[in-house]
Amino acid sequence: MSNQTSKRTLAFQANERNVFLHILTACNLSCRHCYINSAQHGSATLSAQTIADWLQLFYKDDVQTNVIFLGGEPTLHKDLPFAVKTARQLGYKSVTVDTNGFLHHEFIKKISPQEAVLSFSLDGPSPEINDLIRGEGVFSVCSKNLQRAVSAGFEVSVIYTVSSLNIDHLYLMPEILHNWGVSHFFIQVVGLRGKSAESGKEDGQCLQPTHSEWLTKIPPVAEKAAALGLHVIYPKVFLEQNEKFECAGTVSENYFVFPNGRVYLCPLCEDYPINNFQIENNVLIKNSGMREEQLFSLTISEGCVMNKLLQPGSIQYHQDGTPIHRISCCLLKQEI
Ligand code: SF4
Numbered sequence: 001m002s003n004q005t006s007k008r009t010l011a012f013q014a015n016e017r018n019v020f021l022h023i024l025t026a027c028n029l030s031c032r033h034c035y036i037n038s039a040q041h042g043s044a045t046l047s048a049q050t051i052a053d054w055l056q057l058f059y060k061d062d063v064q065t066n067v068i069f070l071g072g073e074p075t076l077h078k079d080l081p082f083a084v085k086t087a088r089q090l091g092y093k094s095v096t097v098d099t100n101g102f103l104h105h106e107f108i109k110k111i112s113p114q115e116a117v118l119s120f121s122l123d124g125p126s127p128e129i130n131d132l133i134r135g136e137g138v139f140s141v142c143s144k145n146l147q148r149a150v151s152a153g154f155e156v157s158v159i160y161t162v163s164s165l166n167i168d169h170l171y172l173m174p175e176i177l178h179n180w181g182v183s184h185f186f187i188q189v190v191g192l193r194g195k196s197a198e199s200g201k202e203d204g205q206c207l208q209p210t211h212s213e214w215l216t217k218i219p220p221v222a223e224k225a226a227a228l229g230l231h232v233i234y235p236k237v238f239l240e241q242n243e244k245f246e247c248a249g250t251v252s253e254n255y256f257v258f259p260n261g262r263v264y265l266c267p268l269c270e271d272y273p274i275n276n277f278q279i280e281n282n283v284l285i286k287n288s289g290m291r292e293e294q295l296f297s298l299t300i301s302e303g304c305v306m307n308k309l310l311q312p313g314s315i316q317y318h319q320d321g322t323p324i325h326r327i328s329c330c331l332l333k334q335e336i
């Protein structure tokens with residue numbers, strides 16, 4: 001069956017902008033790899049008016065504009081239904097809500113399935129694996145609410161963040177997701193940001209899979225899920241010899257917006273005060289001084305410059321000092 005599926009690298013789209021809008025940083029969970037960093041992202045919750053103003057600020061009607069509502073846990077925000085409806089009214093092409101599955105404030109009763117796609121985070125096929133990472137009791141709540149959303153007619157996707165804690169259990173996911181009626185499966189790789197960067201320092205354990213682990217374990221699971229009819233997206237991570245390196249920060253439009261007004265172009269930069277823009281009085285202002293953008297143009301043989309700076313241990317070298325693999329932009333995806 002796998003030969004009926006086709007794999008392709010999703011090229012960056014110049015005529016598309018993606019707005020990753022964190023409407024608050026609070027969360028009811030405390031996942032091991034949480035990337036929220038309160039020292040950098042603050043603890044603010046956006047008001048309904050500010051959400052509307054910022055949606056207007058990032059909307060462009062001459063390109064396809066997509067919004068992804070994030071937190072913390074965005075369903076903790078009582079005005080999330082208003083945010084979804086406002087984005088629709090403005091003309092956003094797609095609206096996605098990334099949730100940990102708790103669906104607070106009876107969120108799915110307050111919007112219609114046509115208004116947003118729901119993306120649930122699950123990091124294991126069972127409570128034993130998922131709850132080790134995301135907290136006790138989370139698998140049960142998330143999987144029940146996910147199936148409730150499917151029954152209510154929502155398009156549902158699942159994000160599985162792969163780390164050394166759960167990579168060996170990924171192969172069990174396709175059948176489970178297929179049986180639940182999930183349509184999209186996003187496989188992510190854990191980033192060394194936020195809490196995973198800290199825990200890596202503390203216990204010396206590298207949560208990131210190695211090159212050979214990634215290549216032997218991820219594509220076969222993606223193929224299996226696709227053969228069951230799921231639409232699968234996973235990060236490229238390692239470039240082939242003949243593949244061109246491109247930095248999304250220079251060739252596409254992605255805005256990672258935090259409630260303290262920081263706006264990043266690259267998610268790997270989010271732990272540092274090098275955000276390219278700041279929103280002040282609902283105006284997007286380019287920061288002066290050191291900015292992430294200044295790093296994007298550095299050309300290095302390892303590929304992504306931020307990966308080299310932040311995660312040098314992820315790169316392996318030949319004896320002559322040349323890298324064995326170039327690391328792609330973390331936003332470059334493969335699709336099956
Ligand atoms: S990863 Fe998401 S769900 Fe988990 S603690 Fe962080 S914000 Fe909450």
Ligand code: SF4
Nearest residue numbers: 247249266304329330
């Ligand atoms: S991950 Fe690397 S290649 Fe991608 S936007 Fe950031 S710096 Fe550029």
